[in-house]
Amino acid sequence: MHRNWHIIPLTCLCAGMILLAGCDKKEAAEISPTPDVTNNATSTPNTTTEGTLDPTQTPNSTTDTTNETTAESPIIKPKVDSKDSYRATKPTLMGISLQTSKEATISRFGNPPSQFRMEDDAEAINVLEYMDFSVGFNNANKLQFIEVRTPNVDPGLNGLRLGQRTQDIVSALGKPDQNSKYVLSYKSQGTVLKFDIDIKEDRIQSIKLFAGT
Template sequence: MTRERAFTGFLSVLTIISTLAAAGCQTADTRTEASQPAQGPAAPQQQKPAAVLDLPAGPPSPAPQTTPAASDDQVSLASNAEKTAGAPTPPPAKDAKGKTAAADKPKIEIKSPYTEANPTLLGLTLKTDAGEITSRFGKPKDQFVMEDDADPITVYDYTDFLVGFNSQNQLHFVDVRSGEINPGLNGLKLGDPVSSVYEALGKPDSNTSYVLTYKATGAILKLDVDPKSQKVNSIKLFAE
């Protein structure tokens, strides 16, 4: 009886020890789980992109070509090329009478302007030799003779003006025909108003509705006036 109680007591002790041991393991496991940091939801794994097949998509498009900007030198060369490429040369300009204009006009240089003591027109002095006139202005555009019983006058036509020579080949008159040349009358030109005549030459010796006349040493200066417009339409210098 005593042995049975002792054995029963031994079993009870074993049972208590086993229970305590199991409880200790659970507590350790709990502490271990508590000591581990809490982990959040697993991050989604990145999917690798699907492989792209490099299939040919037809012939490659040609790269756009950029035209280089033309430099100033190229422009100049192009211009010169156009000029020398056989372009026709325009004919010289002509006046209303079909005569060649400015390019062939004689050059007028006024070295001796008009004065009463030294009357000149276009810088020309009366009784000058014909050879001196042609050496200065070249050959005339036209030439003709004004018949006169006393002394025929040979006329040289230079388009903008006429010069006449007597039988001794001396300058007998000068006739200005264009407002584009300087006659050497203190700035007065063909086509100017009558008021400009007075400013340039002073009061005339003779004044009519059509003609203003100035007497000078061995010569007469005559200016014809348009009575309607009151402008000078002719300027002549005659040997007296």
């Protein structure tokens, strides 16, 4: 049988060329690696690591004082000097007399938290209201009355305060000019020092100094 020997070398040559081309492609693939997309992609710098500032956050430039307690200034009560305490020869209340001017009163106690005008049948009275007491002046700025409203202040009556008993009045100031179930009063130098009494509790419920005979 006649064989085509001349075809065999040609076939081998073609196979060798194909094999060589395949090797070249493999080497090219190994030389040119596929780009790492994750490495080449633009990444946002980690700005939250220790020692760095996150630009998306506002810098804390102020001190947090939310939990700090602000101490309130203590309320200073007016004190009456012993020389300004009530005496029959010099009737006073809260250390001031009916001859004390409005300017001197404000200078002593400061500006009142509130004030109002009280219309009276005789004349209008401008009332200055302080925390524990009030004072009233007429249109000529002459002091008309001083009234103590709470037991939280010493009115300058030898230790006597609102809320104490009737007997304490006598012990502090002596025998009154008027003595009834409802009122005890002392008259001196054209003034009246009046104590209104709560008869159920037998306690002082108001103290007032005003002009009178």
